Every structure is written in C-alpha cells, then in structure tokens.
Amino acid sequence: MQKKRVFVNAYESLSCAGNSAELMEAVYAKKSGITIDTSYMPEHKAGLGIFATGEFFASLVAVTQAVLRKSGLDDFKETLLIVGSSVGGIGKSEQIFFKEQSYKNINPKEHAVSVISDTLNGAFGFKESRSISTACTSSTNALMLGQRLINIGAYDNVLVVGADALCYTTVCGFQALGVLSDEKCTPFQKGRKGMNVAEGIAAVLLQDRQTEESVELCGSAGSSDAFHMTNPDPEAGGAISCMQKAIEDAGIEPGDIDYVNAHGTGTPANDTVEALAVSTLLPHNPCMSSTKAITGHTLGASGALEAVIACEVIKRQKIAPQASLQEAENMNVNLPLEAVDQKIRYVLSNSFAFGGNNTALVFGALK
Amino acid sequence: MIYIHNIGSLNLKEGDAFDVKETLKKATGNPYRRTDRYIQMALLGAYRTVGDTKLEPETALYMASGQGDLAVFTRLRDQQHVLKQPPRPVDFINSLSNTAGFYTAQLLNLHGRNLNLTQHGFVVYMTLLLAQNDLQTGAQTQVLVGGVDELLEPVSFTRKFLGICGDQAMGEGSNWMLLNSRKEGAMASLDIVREAMSLSEVKSYLGGVQKTAKVAFGLRCSEATASALLESNDTERFRYESECGFYETAAFYALIRFIEEGEGELIFIEQFEEVFRLIRVQCLP
Numbered sequence: 001m002q003k004k005r006v007f008v009n010a011y012e013s014l015s016c017a018g019n020s021a022e023l024m025e026a027v028y029a030k031k032s033g034i035t036i037d038t039s040y041m042p043e044h045k046a047g048l049g050i051f052a053t054g055e056f057f058a059s060l061v062a063v064t065q066a067v068l069r070k071s072g073l074d075d076f077k078e079t080l081l082i083v084g085s086s087v088g089g090i091g092k093s094e095q096i097f098f099k100e101q102s103y104k105n106i107n108p109k110e111h112a113v114s115v116i117s118d119t120l121n122g123a124f125g126f127k128e129s130r131s132i133s134t135a136c137t138s139s140t141n142a143l144m145l146g147q148r149l150i151n152i153g154a155y156d157n158v159l160v161v162g163a164d165a166l167c168y169t170t171v172c173g174f175q176a177l178g179v180l181s182d183e184k185c186t187p188f189q190k191g192r193k194g195m196n197v198a199e200g201i202a203a204v205l206l207q208d209r210q211t212e213e214s215v216e217l218c219g220s221a222g223s224s225d226a227f228h229m230t231n232p233d234p235e236a237g238g239a240i241s242c243m244q245k246a247i248e249d250a251g252i253e254p255g256d257i258d259y260v261n262a263h264g265t266g267t268p269a270n271d272t273v274e275a276l277a278v279s280t281l282l283p284h285n286p287c288m289s290s291t292k293a294i295t296g297h298t299l300g301a302s303g304a305l306e307a308v309i310a311c312e313v314i315k316r317q318k319i320a321p322q323a324s325l326q327e328a329e330n331m332n333v334n335l336p337l338e339a340v341d342q343k344i345r346y347v348l349s350n351s352f353a354f355g356g357n358n359t360a361l362v363f364g365a366l367k
Numbered sequence: 368m369i370y371i372h373n374i375g376s377l378n379l380k381e382g383d384a385f386d387v388k389e390t391l392k393k394a395t396g397n398p399y400r401r402t403d404r405y406i407q408m409a410l411l412g413a414y415r416t417v418g419d420t421k422l423e424p425e426t427a428l429y430m431a432s433g434q435g436d437l438a439v440f441t442r443l444r445d446q447q448h449v450l451k452q453p454p455r456p457v458d459f460i461n462s463l464s465n466t467a468g469f470y471t472a473q474l475l476n477l478h479g480r481n482l483n484l485t486q487h488g489f490v491v492y493m494t495l496l497l498a499q500n501d502l503q504t505g506a507q508t509q510v511l512v513g514g515v516d517e518l519l520e521p522v523s524f525t526r527k528f529l530g531i532c533g534d535q536a537m538g539e540g541s542n543w544m545l546l547n548s549r550k551e552g553a554m555a556s557l558d559i560v561r562e563a564m565s566l567s568e569v570k571s572y573l574g575g576v577q578k579t580a581k582v583a584f585g586l587r588c589s590e591a592t593a594s595a596l597l598e599s600n601d602t603e604r605f606r607y608e609s610e611c612g613f614y615e616t617a618a619f620y621a622l623i624r625f626i627e628e629g630e631g632e633l634i635f636i637e638q639f640e641e642v643f644r645l646i647r648v649q650c651l652p
Contacts, residue, residue: 003504086464090440097444113435113464114486128563130493131486133435133464141482145497152500154561169443173459222480224428226472229401229460238478249506354460355469357481 225356264290433615
C-alpha cells in the first residue's frame with residue numbers, strides 16, 4: 001500500500017511562555033516561563049508553568065479557533081479530532097470536591113479525558129473524535145495516530161490537540177514521587193533537581209496536502225520498555241528502539257537528523273537515559289535541547305507543544321538552545337548554549353512516559 | 368483482512384463474587400502487590416488470552432476503556448482532602464492512564480508500541496480500526512488488543528459516569544484478542560468497516576449481506592433500533608446480552624463469545640448517539 005504523505009499545515013499553542021510566537025521568542029532568548037509557586041502545596045515550593053490567561057477550557061477553544069483561522073478551512077466538519085491528554089477534566093472534579101467535600105455533584109462526563117474532545121466538538125462540530133491517554137506521551141501518540149490515518153487515506157484532515165491543565169493530583173502526585181524541582185528545571189545539567197509541572201495546550205493540523213508553509217511529519221514510532229513503572233531502562237533500549245524506528249519510518253538514516261528536541265524533563269533518571277540513547281543512536285552528534293526549560297513539562301500536551309517547536313525550528317532554520325545549562329552531565333551529547341543557524345532537514349522529537357512508554361516523531365523540511 | 372489468533376475473557380455482572388487478585392495470583396504466580404483491581408483485571412484478561420505462550424517482543428499493545436481507572440481517582444481525593452495526606456505514590460502511579468498497559472507489557476514481555484484509548488462510544492471499534500490500519504500498512508506485525516472496564520461501587524456512580532439509564536444491568540470485563548495478518552492457524556477473520564453509517568445506511572448494508580450471517584448489537588443500541596434494523600431482512604440475531612451487564616468495552620466480549628461458538632459470520636453493530644459502526648467477524652474452520 002502506497003502511504004500518503006502527511007503535512008503539518010497550521011498550529012497554535014499556549015503555555016506559560018505564551019502563544020506560539022511568544023514561545024519561540026522565549027525559546028531563542030532562553031527565557032523560562034516557569035514561576036516558583038506554593039499555591040498547590042503551601043509547605044513546598046515548586047516550579048510550575050501556569051497560564052496567565054484565565055480559564056483553561058476557554059483557552060482550549062481559543063487555541064483551536066486560531067488554528068482554524070490559519071488553516072484555510074471553513075470549518076472542522078470534515079476533520080477528525082484526536083485529543084491527547086493525561087488528566088482530562090480532573091481539575092474540574094477537584095474544584096467541586098474541594099468545595100463540597102463530596103463526590104455527589106461531580107459531573108463524571110466533565111471528569112473524563114473525553115471532556116476535552118466534548119468541549120471542542122461542542123464548539124466546532126468535528127467529523128469524529130478520539131482520545132488517547134498515555135500520560136506524558138499522550139499527544140505524541142495522538143500525532144502518530146493522525147499520521148497513520150492520513151497515511152492510509154482514512155482522513156484528509158486531522159487536528160491533534162494536546163491539552164493538560166494543572167491540578168492537585170499531578171502537582172502533589174509528582175511531589176510525592178520526589179521528582180519535582182523547587183527551582184526552574186535544568187535539563188541535562190549535572191546535579192539537576194527535577195522537573196517542573198506545567199499546563200499547556202497545543203493544536204496541530206495534519207493534512208494530506210502540501211502547502212508552501214508545510215512541514216512534513218514523515219516518521220513516527222512507539223516502544224515499551226516494560227522495565228519499571230517509574231524508571232526508564234538504564235540501557236535505553238526502549239528509547240533507542242522508538243527513535244530508530246521513527247527514523248526508519250521516515251525513510252532516512254540516523255545521520256540525517258539535524259536536531260533533537262529532547263523529552264528532557266530535568267529528572268535525573270530521564271535525562272541520563274535519553275542522553276545515552278541519543279549519543280548511542282546518533283554518533284554524528286546533532287544538536288539537542290530540551291525546551292521544557294522554557295515551558296516546563298506540560299505532560300500529555302508536551303508532544304504536541306514540542307511538535308510546534310520542531311516545526312518552527314525547521315521553518316526558521318534555527319536550532320533552539322539549551323536554556324538553564326551550566327555544566328552538562330553527559331559530555332557526549334551536543335547541547336548548544338546559544339541558538340544555532342544551520343541547514344535543518346530533519347528534526348527528531350522525543351516523548352517518554354512513565355511505564356517506559358516511548359514515542360518519537362520525525363519532522364522534515366519540504367524537499 | 369486481519370485475523371484473530373487468540374481470545375480471552377473476564378466478564379462479570381453486577382453482584383458476581385469473583386476475586387480478581389487471587390485468581391490472577393494463582394494463574395501467574397505473582398501477587399502484583401502494587402497494583403489495584405483495574406490493573407489486575409487487565410492482567411488477568413490478557414493472561415487468559417496469551418497464557419504462557421511467548422509472543423514476539425515487538426507485538427503492540429492497544430488497550431481500550433470507557434472510563435479508565437476511575438477508582439484510583441476517588442482514592443487520591445480521599446487521601447488529600449479527607450485524610451489530609453499527600454497522594455500515596457503507588458496510587459498516583461496507578462492513576463496514570465498507561466499503568467495497566469505497562470504491567471501488561473511487563474507480564475507478557477512486550478516491547479512494542481503501547482497505547483491506551485479512553486472514550487465513551489465506539490472505543491472498541493476505534494481500537495480495532497487502529498489495529499487494522501497498523502497491520503494492513505505493515506506498521507505492526509502483531510497487535511494484542513483488549514478492553515478493560517471496572518464497575519465501581521456505588522454502581523450509580525459508574526452508571527452516571529457512562530450515561531446509562533437505571534434499568535440497564537451493569538457489568539465489568541477485561542476481554543482481549545491477539546491479531547495479526549496471517550490466516551494460517553487463525554480462529555477468525557476480522558474486518559472493521561471504515562464508514563460511519565446512519566440507521567438507513569445500516570439497513571441498506573444489511574440487505575446486501577449473506578443471509579447466513581448473524582447480527583449482534585452493542586449495548587447502547589436499543590431494542591427498538593435493533594428491531595427496526597432487522598425488520599426488513601431475515602438475518603438471525605446473535606444474542607449475548609443476558610450474559611453481560613453494560614460496560615463500554617463489552618463489544619469485545621460479544622465478539623469473543625461468537626468466536627467461541629466456532630462457526631459462521633457475525634456483523635456487530637455499535638451505536639453511539641445517532642451514528643452506527645460495523646465490525647465483521649468470520650469464524651474460520
């Protein structure tokens with residue numbers, strides 16, 4: 001079966017670093033959007049990525065509306081919506097429970113992951129919708145699914161939305177696991193303290209038609225460590241496997257990768273293993289950076305948010321620097337301290353979730 | 368066309384006394400101490416499907432659910448705001464949507480793609496369609512697909528969550544299938560009809576199928592709708608409903624029950640709101 005090519009033709013995002021344009025300014029200027037906060041845990045400081053723009057679901061609709069404006073489509077009635085989210089509407093349920101100390105008035109439909117697709121369906125009337133929830137790889141897996149469905153001609157237009165709001169469950173849960181930093185995170189830094197949880201929304205329109213502004217989503221793959229629930233395989237087998245298969249899916253060689261947008265959460269375990277994986281698979285040592293130093297870790301939204309960054313890096317032919325880095329733990333990876341202007345053909349974007357759920361995407365400049 | 372090579376089922380009705388953890392421990396020899404009942408249900412269903420057979424490590428794992436692990440959410444809320452304690456790490460980990468997938472992959476030593484789809488309406492169809500797409504394009508060579516839904520107490524909570532009316536019996540289950548593209552040794556073939564249909568389009572579709580095929584309906588499909596669809600043709604109905612309370616992934620159970628009978632073709636009709644989707648299964652000799 002001849003696979004149809006898949007193009008990223010429009011996108012928008014919102015994170016603690018602002019909208020997509022503001023995000024890229026922040027990325028290149030190495031200006032973090034993280035704030036040190038005690039609102040979720042009065043007894044603990046935590047670096048968090050928080051919107052300054054108010055209600056999450058209103059922002060979700062606004063970001064999607066912005067993509068519709070950029071898309072050239074009249075509406076989304078012939079578009080499949082695929083949502084990737086790890087917490088869905090848990091934040092809404094928490095608000096009700098905290099106020100009333102009871103589950104009685106929790107609206108279960110607003111609790112589920114599908115509250116995001118329900119909200120967007122109500123606003124835009126998509127042709128169909130699906131929801132994927134695999135923790136921090138949710139929207140990366142949604143992008144992979146969208147790519148596959150266009151590959152086989154099942155849909156012409158797929159809108160992938162990654163969205164996760166901050167809530168007590170995630171902030172306090174990650175604190176309980178001891179992986180939150182009380183400072184701005186420092187991915188790949190020697191002696192780093194952990195991650196910053198953040199909220200984020202990113203909407204990415206995939207289509208089977210090419211425009212002058214397109215970036216190609218040319219490869220994707222997933223793998224499972226099946227090693228440990230919270231720790232990655234220390235030999236990086238699962239991470240290497242999914243990166244390698246994504247590169248094969250793109251029909252290119254590892255040496256063709258010009259930039260890696262790392263998962264790079266800032267936790268000791270993730271960054272050590274990811275650096276090992278990249279240095280093993282990509283010995284030509286392409287530039288790599290984690291933009292979570294700017295946005296924090298937006299959990300289920302991070303794959304789509306970093307897809308936006310990957311596309312911008314290709315369009316601008318300018319590599320994102322590694323912010324907040326003083327001394328790298330692994331000297332075998334190429335972490336640029338400043339933005340690099342260079343020819344960029346292919347970008348590899350990694351996402352890794354607890355349980356060793358690994359997904360990698362390859363984005364390519366138009367030939 | 369894709370093929371079903373193994374099937375396995377755990378199907379429980381409201382009020383059934385069944386110790387999932389103990390049964391799992393007896394089957395696998397592992398107590399699975401850090402897991403909760405939802406994860407144990409996933410493990411038991413998958414184990415019943417695969418047993419001690421060693422699968423290809425690259426076998427993908429696609430898991431579907433209507434509600435995911437809802438019980439852990441209530442535990443986390445109680446810890447924080449009733450007990451005034453931080454979340455227990457084990458509960459936070461179990462609240463992550465891919466945790467059941469992780470334990471299942473670890474049990475079966477699977478290292479391929481591992482996905483979890485959670486939604487109301489067509490979640491079984493969508494998961495099977497994803498598997499069909501990936502097998503037909505060669506993106507995967509083998510996929511273990513399953514659906515897991517747990518019935519929570521009070522039952523009214525689950526009923527409300529799923530939007531199910533009060534006279535519908537509720538249930539829970541963990542039902543799995545091993546799929547690949549090889550006909551040799553298969554129990555049945557599987558075809559996911561890509562097009563969404565209206566009621567009249569389903570009627571027209573059924574008019575064109577062989578009269579020897581049987582028809583079954585998803586549990587969201589009313590008796591009135593089922594009767595309307597069957598009134599203009601003499602297709603025989605395959606009934607599984609009396610064995611099965613409502614849960615979102617019960618369609619897997621219906622398909623498995625038909626395959627267990629060992630012969631013929633089934634057209635399974637799922638409905639959500641005003642849309643219909645069809646799954647065809649043909650048992651192989």
